[in-house]
């Protein structure tokens with residue numbers, strides 16, 4: 001699972017990246033010569049891990065992870081593109097979701113290209129860039145189909161005509177500024193689209209990068225923004241990138257103290273990571289034991305046997321049954337043995353749909 005970070009120049013992309021992945025990539029003027037994307041991994045903090053640790057005292061605990069990619073700034077040049085460097089478009093298209101950073105912080109030492117800081121304007125400008133990238137691809141494909149149709153045999157015409165009609169309609173809506181993720185698609189259109197990797201079709205998390213002085217109002221700002229921008233496939237969080245980056249560099253205790261001094265409640269960063277997780281339609285199941293308590297990431301609604309393959313293909317191949325208890329039931333019972341006595345630890349087969357929070361022990365035979 002990979003999330004691509006996008007945004008206009010100097011909006012704080014690399015800062016947010018560092019905060020998410022606890023990384024040390026150069027920011028600000030130091031990053032001027034950066035030519036390679038930064039890759040990082042964020043651990044998904046899950047409040048269910050701690051009680052499981054207390055129950056099983058494992059040697060180690062492994063949280064779920066999300067990968068983030070931060071792109072260097074687009075080179076100055078004749079193209080109007082501000083937010084997407086052409087050479088990285090492919091990489092961006094391969095990601096599963098976008099994290100769109102919008103500058104809402106005031107800082108005279110970081111001049112804005114447009115002069116004034118205006119996050120609403122910037123958000124719209126970047127959305128437009130994403131739409132342009134998709135339109136360019138749609139136009140090329142539509143033109144190509146038109147020229148192929150001229151010489152196509154009768155038997156080949158039908159599928160090409162259908163693809164043409166679908167793409168042309170989607171293109172028309174995109175030109176009216178409806179991102180693909182908000183368009184109503186027929187099953188056939190969705191199938192045709194699956195062959196492409198359109199940017200405006202990806203789920204998007206907007207990170208409203210507020211200044212240090214606004215941190216106390218973060219929750220209120222976020223509430224307001226949600227009314228305006230939350231939609232199907234779009235989530236929004238308000239956080240101060242710079243502060244979160246500083247906090248990510250501290251150890252837990254120090255960070256905790258700092259947060260309470262600042263009056264910060266739930267870390268903005270954790271909300272951002274969790275939102276990315278939800279946007280992607282991901283859930284976690286857990287494996288537990290004296291060696292390891294571990295969260296595993298899967299798509300919502302996948303089968304027990306597919307979930308097993310996340311751990312090892314041997315477990316998938318030799319799958320017999322899965323012993324499952326829900327997280328809530330396990331906590332109520334206090335132990336697996338008690339869960340079994342109460343009949344809450346049950347046996348499920350290959351096709352069982354794994355639920356968020358299931359505690360699973362796979363029985364297999366190789």
Ligand SMILES: Nc1nc2c(ncn2[C@@H]2O[C@H](COP(=O)(O)OP(=O)(O)OP(=O)(O)O)[C@@H](O)[C@H]2O)c(=O)[nH]1
Nearest residue numbers: 009010011012013014015027028073105107241242
């Ligand atoms: N005051 C303040 N400054 C910030 C904040 N976030 C980022 N900055 C500053 O803004 C400047 C640009 O931040 P970067 O993270 O490098 O921004 P970027 O979007 O990666 O920039 P490019 O990759 O060059 O497009 C740096 O000097 C940061 O310290 C913030 O929340 N508050």
Ligand SMILES: [Mg+2]
Nearest residue numbers: 013014031072
């Ligand atoms: Mg950067």
